[in-house]
Amino acid sequence: MMLDPETQAIPRDCGDCPIRHRAVCARCEADELELLDQIKYYRNFEAGQTVVWAGDKMDFVGSVVSGIATLTQTMEDGRTQMVGLMLPSDFVGRPGRQTAAYDVVATSDMVMCCFRKQPFEDMMSRTPHIAQRLLEMTLDELDAAREWMLVLGRKTAREKIASLLSIIARRDAALNIAGRQGPMVFVLPLTREAMADYLGLTLETVSRQISALKRDGVIVLEGKRHVTVPDFNRLLDEAGDDSDGGMLA
Amino acid sequence: MMLDPETQAIPRDCGDCPIRHRAVCARCEADELELLDQIKYYRNFEAGQTVVWAGDKMDFVGSVVSGIATLTQTMEDGRTQMVGLMLPSDFVGRPGRQTAAYDVVATSDMVMCCFRKQPFEDMMSRTPHIAQRLLEMTLDELDAAREWMLVLGRKTAREKIASLLSIIARRDAALNIAGRQGPMVFVLPLTREAMADYLGLTLETVSRQISALKRDGVIVLEGKRHVTVPDFNRLLDEAGDDSDGGMLA
DNA sequence: TAATGGTTTTGATCTGAATCAAGGCTGTGT
């Protein structure tokens, strides 16, 4: 048996925080960081653990430091749609709101850097650098959500899978800054069911389309989760995106 | 023949602007409003006119004052998805970005209150009230986009139509503050094709489902655009939303 | 090693929405 994961969080100095330059604190000066440092606390979540349920009171906000979380919406009859995939540096929660709008679930083991909502809001109103960065991040998320509307509304099952894979591949390439030319390799952080919930498909269709992409040589699988992409432009092409090298910006 | 509609814009004092309390300027004090007033200008668009094409340089941002605009994304093969419906007070454009991310088209005659991007950005960094309000509006839009992801990913054609109708009905009720109990009445601001682009359907399916909702008494049509909703909760129910009176907040 | 439970694959069939194809309605200009 393990200790309560919540108690394992290791205090960390903002200076060597892996998301220092991308998270909501990215623009903060040393003195501002100091203040944030005083109100932050870490929380660990195990894979599968729920962070909050939609509608529940949520008295904190925070950044994903490592691991992955999902935001999902559920209808009364059980149909679910994932509406956000929260990766390291992404911001969870909404200042100025009392309750969670979506179920937030840790898909892998995850660490969050949290702030109690009230102190964070106070700080936000006194620290333009935080509000500025949050606006920028929110605009980026809005663009991502709109991009996803096109995927959900107009793409075929095969294109949907290719779109998801290319997003994950791109992100992975961005983290492992390696400006490599060779084939991209990554681990799928989602089950087939989670992919289906993201893509508005059934898990059977997800499985079939992954098999088809494998059969056609667009991807190579080792095990169920380990993916190799021999030709990224080919994958983009299958996703129906502009195939010109959008190149990992 | 008409005059170039762009020249018809009538300067208007911010004091009696119909979107004064809801737009990006909502939180501004009198002196801040004064400054905005100096850099604003109005533009008129005719129904069907394109405001900007995706990818084109966009050197202004602004608020919809009256009328309706749409944001759409198009794939190379012509498939299109509407990703935003811009109503009075909604904010068009993104500070800090050079080019338009989406096609912006006026669906009806429309008036926009515009600001050249650079002066607006300068002002934003000096006027927290503007940045704060923009953050709030962007968070609202993000919520709306995520709501729409559920519609696109998981709802049936009938539910999609009912969802769209209830959104339009709700908005109309919010504008005509009338706290009426009777049946809701409104004019559809979109063609069948535009509805299809919003809902990820074909226009034939839109037409069929509207006919079906009419046949089943969920809505009453006079002409093609004039809609009456005898029982709003019934409509919400058809949309698959929580049917408890979410009540026009 | 075997039993167990969660995940994934694959097959057979069904179905909701797309596609293909006429027509109908309404307003505008001649």
Place this chain on the structure above:
DNA sequence: ACACAGCCTTGATTCAGATCAAAACCATTA
């Protein structure tokens, strides 16, 4: 009044993806 153009409706057929069903895979635990 008529012709034309844009929208919209309706019908027939097709097809992509859902649903139903079974089995394979894989990691634990007994």
